Structures are given as structure tokens and as C-alpha cells.
Amino acid sequence: MLTIAVSKGRIFEEALPFLEAAGITPIDDPKTSRKLILRTTRADVQLVIIRATDVPTFVEYGAADLGIAGKDVLLEHGAESLYEPLDLGIARCRLMTAAHKDAPPLPGRIRVATKYVKIAQRYFAAKGIQAEIIKLYGSMELAPLVGLADCIVDLVETGNTLKANDLEPRELIMHISSRLVVNKAAMKMKNRAIVDLLNQFEKTLATKG
């Protein structure tokens, strides 16, 4: 049995063509089902539906053999203990700094609100900027508006969320897409099945151009 960890929402939606091309269609629709383990049209493959940020943990501990997770989540988790064989090119966005559109140039020492504490620490340290990082779990956009932080580090896709809150993107930290990750022991023990799946995903990727 192969277990694949995937989050509901945009990653699941965009991963579906890859799964379906490999003959993997969930029998229940995760949008309507409350089941956390989904059987699929392949008897040897099941999906576990978890929070996006939990995917690396499940795969690291072997609770799932494979997973699909955003590069943002993988970097923040620290995914040295996982194989990351394939960039699926899905759920694309940019990790950026953002500040109030009328904010004066940022002071020498700044406060940054983000859920990406490690990535932000590394980014500002590399630039030689003294930054106090304030960990938030959501609604980062609010922080500069209420004086909690000078800027934020968050994902940007269309920019509409920033705009709606009088913020503007400032610096690009990195381009983000979702990756296939594999548990290291599973790669050995279930090598044939995993390599087959990888090949099928690669084929789908190639047809997407």
C-alpha cells in the first residue's frame, strides 16, 4: 500500500490531474467527505487529507510514503530528512515582503510579522537587516495596519489580498511551487511502486509543457 499525504484546497485541486493520470481517483470527494483517509480507484494507493503544514511531518515519520507540499512549507519545516524528487509546478505563488503603501522607508531595525519565522530570519540576516520576527498563524496583512509590525513576509498570488488591505509587495524572497516529497525509508522499501509513480508524474509534467 502507498499512502500519499495531501492538503485539501488548491494543492489537492491542482494535484488531481497528476493523480488521475496515474490511475488514482479518490472514491470520496474530499470537498464533501469528512473522511481523512481516502481510498482510491487503485487498491494499492490511499490518500490522507491533512493540513498543508503537516505534510512534511507525516512523510518524515513514514506515516505517509509520499506527500505534496509547497516549497514554503518545506523550507519552514526543514525538509533535509525528506527526498524532494519532483517540482510539480502547481500552486505557484511568490514569497514576498510587503508593507503599507504609504509607509516611509523602513527603519534600520524592523519588526516583521509572518508565519514563516525561519525563512524570514534567514532572509533578513543574509541582507544584514536587524529584524525582530513576530510569529503569527494567519491574517498577517493586519499586522502593519495596527502597528504590530513594519512589514510582513507572506505568499502573494494575484496581490489582491495585499491591495485590499492598503499594502504593497516590496521584495521578492522566492518563487514557490509545490513539490512531491518522499519518505527516505519508503524510497528503499517500496522503491518499485514509488519510482513507477514518479515516472507517471514526470510524464504528466512533460505533457503540461
Ligand code: PRT
Ligand atoms: O488554509 P490552511 O490554514 O489549512 O493551510 P494553508 O493556508 O497552508 O493551505 P492552503 O491550501 O491555503 O495553501 C497551501 C499551499 O498553497 C501554500 O503552502 C503555498 O505553497 C500554496 N499557495 C499558492 C498559496 C497561495 N498560492 C496563496 N495565494 N497559499 C496561500 N495563499 C494565500 C496567501 O497566504 C494570501 O493570504 O492567498 C492570499 C494571497 O492571494 P492573492 O491572490 O490575493 O495574492
Ligand code: MG
Ligand atoms: Mg490557507
